[in-house]
Amino acid sequence: MTKERCIPSHVAIIMDGNGRWAQQRNQLRTIGHRAGLKAVRKIVMYAASINIKVLTLYAFSSENWKRPEKEVSALLALFIYALNREIKKLNSHNVRLNIIGDISRFNNELQNMIIKAQQLTKDNSGLVLNIAANYGGRWDILQSAKKMATQVVEGKISVDDITEDHFNSAMSMSEFPDVDLVIRTGGEYRISNFLLWQIAYSEFYFTDVLWPDFTQSLFDEAINKFNNRERRFGGVRNEDHTC
Secondary structure (H helix, E strand, O other), X not given: XXXXXXXXXXXXXXXXXXXXHHHHOOOOHHHHHHHHHHHHHHHHHHHXXXXXXXXXXEEEEOOHHHOOHXXXXXXXXXXXXXXXXXXHHHHHOOOEEEEEOOHHHOOHHHHHHHHHHHHHHOOOOOOEEEEEEEEOHHHHHHHHHHHHHHHHHOOOOOHHHOOHHHHHOOOOOOOOOOXXXXXXXXXXXXXXXXXXXXOOOOXXXXXXXXXXXXOHHHHHHHHHHHHXXXXXXXXXXXXXXXX
């Protein structure tokens, strides 16, 4: 009897390789980012079609500000373009958009667009699409620690009240399950400060394929590899455990 394929509830993707994709074609790096947006469209719709519950995409890290100013400006302009162009389509497909990260560094126009986009889709019950923008895993843990410290100082909780669950309640994506599968494209084998708290027991899939070339079939391959992993979460093998 063939085992039924298990679809991970929460998939996170480090979308690496846009710039190199463009350079291989003697084009500007910004062209690569535009090609990457096309790949995002396809993967988001496919994730929704196979009933993934949560998809988290690393769009702009807190370290990306170190890139050349022209490239940063182009990335932010592309973000605005994508929000304008894609939000109605996402809404029509019952996708809920959620932005994680410190958006306070963005200009007022982009902040307002993010708020409106999230408001438009907040009641959708399909795929949750988390876009990590000006996000870093260390920032996420630090901002939770500050919230816990503030609650202690204000006398709302004691230090002993800070359990793992309580700490998690102040983290980004606290309402969603931890990440089951992390995919990184582009041939690098590192986490790059992405979801450090939420990927403690994730499975990892690395591919040399650059993000603009990442396809539905490669997504399927990652899920199939995930299905072949034995997830013990620090315990012993459990034949009855499902993803």
